[in-house]
Amino acid sequence: MTLQNRVLPTGEITAQAFRGTLMGNRGILHGADQRLKTARWSHPHWVTCRLKYKDWHRPVMTPHNYTELFFLDECTALAAGHRPCGLCRHKDYSLFKQAFMAANTTRNLSETDRLMQQSRVLPNRAQRRYQAPIETLPDGSFILHQNAPRLLWQSHLLLCEGGAYTSKIPRPAHGPVTVLTPAPTVAALAHGYRPALHQSARHLLPL
Template sequence: MPLQNRVLATGEIIAHPARGMFMGNRGILHGDTRELGRKRWTHKAWVTCVLTHKDWHRVVMTSHRYTELFFLDEAVALAAGHRPCALCRRKDYDHYRQTAELSGPAKDMDTQMHKERAHLRRFAQRRHQFDIATVPDGAVILEKWPMLLWQGTLRPVTPEGYQQPLPKPKGIVTVLTPPTSLKALRTGYRPKLHPTLTGS
């Protein structure tokens, strides 16, 4: 039985057996039974980490340790409100800050991003409305379900990967990817994408 630790682009955390490309951290969300409580974060530093780093080893959902969360790929992680980890992804972290035009302490960046991504009292995702002409490749929008904007098309996102392309709409759309990450994508940040999209 899979654990409830797979994060969707909508911010929902589900149980699903498919393996993701990245791990994330929002603090301790589970109890001794390895089940999630009501909270969906306990701090503002929502990071995206590589699956392996040095020779470190963790038992998933150990009591009193942070809850390991998993993502299909980095585009989904960005849409869910996460950013690169400064420890295990330092090069990506520095590039993200540069392209998002962020300076100052990391806590200031995380505070800004938290306002963009979360309805604080509801533990729910905050979404944004933009003209799709301004939305960059690598962002995720919400039509009937989450869709990655990629090379002039929309690619439906599932826990297993991306489906076949659909036509890109026009006008105002609901965007899941927060504004800070949209700026990074617009000015040169390239997320690591699942092989069902890239073919690699």
């Protein structure tokens, strides 16, 4: 059975077979049958972790333990509202925290997670999206373009589908777009945080 634990840039948690490069944690979301319940989070500390850390290992979706979620790459995880883990990704966490706090004037991790929670989901649990001029968005931001999630990187829009970046089109010079990545995280990207890209994106980009 393909488990429902792959997270898309649109915030959807799907049952797909692609292998991600990061694991996420929002708390316990599954039951003993390894199926997701109604809740899509049980705490506001949405983190992304390395797939391997020290010698830690356990079966996925163990009863009474947090639900392992998986992301294609960090840009996808940021769009879904996650941030780096302070334990297994301490260097990335420190860089993200520095950029996020400078951009959003939060003073500590509690304020950061509170602001992220407010900016990523609506009261009905849907992803919170907003409009912005494309010319103001930094590399690493996800937008909806032609009803599909696309990553802004350099002068391109990269289509994300089926567990990979599959094609690119030129990035429009200006105009309003629907942004998937939460606004405070976009601000952190604009302040210099550089997310890791999946190798399929690098195959589409010029060297």
